Amino acid sequence: MNTLARPIDRWFAHYSDDHRNAANQRIHVVCVPLILWSVIALLWTIPSPAAMFNDGVFAGVAMLLAALFYYRQSRTLGLGMAIAFVVLGLLTRLLHGALGTQGLLVLGIAVFVVAWIGQFVGHKLEGRKPSFLTDLTYLLIGPAWVLAKLLRRLGIPY
Numbered sequence: 001m002n003t004l005a006r007p008i009d010r011w012f013a014h015y016s017d018d019h020r021n022a023a024n025q026r027i028h029v030v031c032v033p034l035i036l037w038s039v040i041a042l043l044w045t046i047p048s049p050a051a052m053f054n055d056g057v058f059a060g061v062a063m064l065l066a067a068l069f070y071y072r073q074s075r076t077l078g079l080g081m082a083i084a085f086v087v088l089g090l091l092t093r094l095l096h097g098a099l100g101t102q103g104l105l106v107l108g109i110a111v112f113v114v115a116w117i118g119q120f121v122g123h124k125l126e127g128r129k130p131s132f133l134t135d136l137t138y139l140l141i142g143p144a145w146v147l148a149k150l151l152r153r154l155g156i157p158y
Contacts, residue, residue, distance in 0.1 A: 008073035008158075011141045012148060018123075018131045019145075027122035029149065032142045034115035037088050041108030044092050045101050055096060056089065063089060070144055076158040080147050 019025055043059035063085040071078025096104045123130050131138035151158045 006074070008077065008144065011073075011137070012145055015131050015138060015141050015145050018128050019126065021122070021126040024122035024126040025149075027118050027125075028142065029146055031115040031118040031122070032146045033084075034111050035119070036084075036143050037091070038108045038112035038115060040085075040088050041092050041095070041104055042112065044096060045105040045108065047101075055101075056093060059089065059092065066140060069140060073144065074158050076151065076156065077144050077147060080151065080158075081144060084143070084147065 019028060040059045040063065043062050044056040046058045048055070048057045067078055067082040067085055070081040092104070095107065099107060119130065131141070148158050
């Protein structure tokens with residue numbers, strides 16, 4: 001079987017071409033999950049009618065849609081990302097309870113900005129522009145790429 005037969009393998013191959021520098025890869029392994037969490041946190045703070053939905057409904061919908069995207073690419077990646085979303089959702093719920101909506105919003109913005117600065121520092125070291133500047137889908141590929149690196153380290157095929 002051609003190893004690049006699946007769309008996710010082609011996405012990863014192109015993404016990896018833009019992330020060859022070891023320092024940039026380490027930065028991405030830290031910053032991509034932080035960005036993912038910050039987006040969840042920011043979505044969590046969008047007000048929803050209390051009578052209709054619980055806090056975090058918009059984050060929950062986004063996580064479900066993203067998990068379905070990943071699952072279509074690979075069952076293992078989809079399940080892994082679903083687990084990551086549950087963990088990140090629980091963390092966000094705990095932080096929301098402790099900090100309130102305003103505190104979560106401020107923390108989410110701060111983490112988002114700092115993590116993106118890290119990403120751009122990594123790409124400066126790399127000497128290549130971020131993949132998402134060529135295709136916004138790479139904003140979804142980054143978290144799966146980080147998970148795939150972890151799965152490969154654990155010897156789990158994705």
